[in-house]
Amino acid sequence: MYLTQGLHRSVQREPDAIAVVDGQRQLTFAQLESRVARLAGMFTSYGLDRGDRVGILATNCLEYVEYSFACAWASMVASPVNNRWSPDEMAFHIEDAGITVLLVDGPRLPAALELRDRCAVLETVIVFGAADLPGDTVDYDSALALHGPIPDTHADPDALALLMYTGGTTGRPKGVMLSAGQILTSVLGVLAGSGEPNLPGRSLHVAPLFHLAAFAGLVQASVTGSVHVLMGDFTVEKLVETIAEKEVTQSLLVPTMVQTMLEYADRTGLPIDSLTSITYGASPMPEPLVRRLIERSPDLRLRQGYGMTELAPAATLLRDDDHRNPDHPERLRSVGRAAPHTEVRIVDATGTELPRGDIGEVVVRGSNVMMGYWNNEAETAHAVRSGWMHTGDLGFMDEHGYVFLVDRLKDMIISGGENVYSAEVEAALSQHPGVSSCAVIGVPDDKWGERVHAVVVRTPENNSSGDELRDFVGERIARYKAPRSVDFVDALPLSPVGKILKRTLRETYR
CATH class of the missing domain: 2.30.38.10 (Luciferase; Domain 3)
Structure with missing residues (x-):
């Protein structure tokens, strides 16, 4: 098994059928295969070899799809960078993974240039979607046109194919090593266990492709021969409009997205009836929302x-x-x-x-x-x-x-589909001079599923506000990890050995 297998099969079956839709841009399966082969050739021209890590810093787009398959085509390791992380977190990822070549979209070009200055290992920045390029960067489309295709290496299914970084309980991200065989085992297991027909459709990629669930969704869509419909940064308006305009049939969403999607569609009258399947995760879907979905669309298939x-x-x-x-x-x-x-x-x-x-x-x-x-x-x-x-x-x-x-056990909080580790937030919060001690927990939230909540003991004579602490944390780690609410207390509940009793705090707030 290899990650480009679905692409080859689609080219064999319907080379002129649409493979990728990104706004007004479209590629057929034959065009996608050709561009992937040339992008793989471009990677080799920059001295990359089998097993080398290649990064991308972007929102979901056509180039993200090409990058994902080109890394597999050349037996290189895809290592997408979380574009919501702080500069320190991104720099750690690039240095730890040994990324020498980074693809970047226009809006994130300044961040990529800063990373190149900070990270000695990063040598080449390849840019797409930017009007003006610094002379020391590479234009994606121009370079792609200059490189010929290379044959698919049909990478060893047991070799490292994806190095995906996740937040860590110690405050440092960890690189998770995955092979093509492991990813495809999971994808095929889900398809086999779903009880669904698994026919080709139009698959909307909403969740960021630097998350593995979204990356696996990309592979799954390729396996079934589906069209990849790309959406960048999430807004409910963009989600509903894309479903209506592109006649999307399937997508991976989190329950909060589903809730707001229904509310917006009902308010605007935009059609979302093309949806035949929704896969969701991060948290169970509230029963009233499930009932509403089934009543509204009796044939819509749901899968968690x-x-x-x-x-x-x-x-x-x-x-x-x-x-x-x-x-x-x-x-x-x-x-x-x-x-x-x-x-x-x-x-x-x-x-x-x-x-x-x-x-x-x-x-x-x-x-x-x-x-x-x-x-x-x-x-x-x-x-x-x-x-x-x-x-x-x-x-x-x-x-x-x-x-x-x-x-x-890891005190992980899932807020709006994003994983937030309390230890990481506590480490940032503890740097504030007005914080004597603190604990970060997830508390129920109607919109986000859970929200990041901080319980803080101030230092004597300190009157720091919740907003001040939130801004302080947001300057040190990704802002979505900063506490959305803060309570100040005189003391935190402690065990006999002095450990903060988070279970007691959770019970109090629940």
């Missing part, structure tokens, strides 16, 4: 996926028929059952499987489990034990195998 970057990314599936089972409405609060390609267990601290209904850590085993963390054997050994990926999520399994999440 749970997993993580380290699982390439899927572990469990909640199928469409689970959303429509009147005898078990509680299953809507679950993340479904193990996908065909995985084994899922709930275990105690010793790794022993627990009885059904008992709360423990969710662990997953399968051919989709990551190769490991880049340059981090200690973290890898801690996360993957005897072949089982320890997710850090707490949950229980019912008698029919449905998994219900109840808490997170």
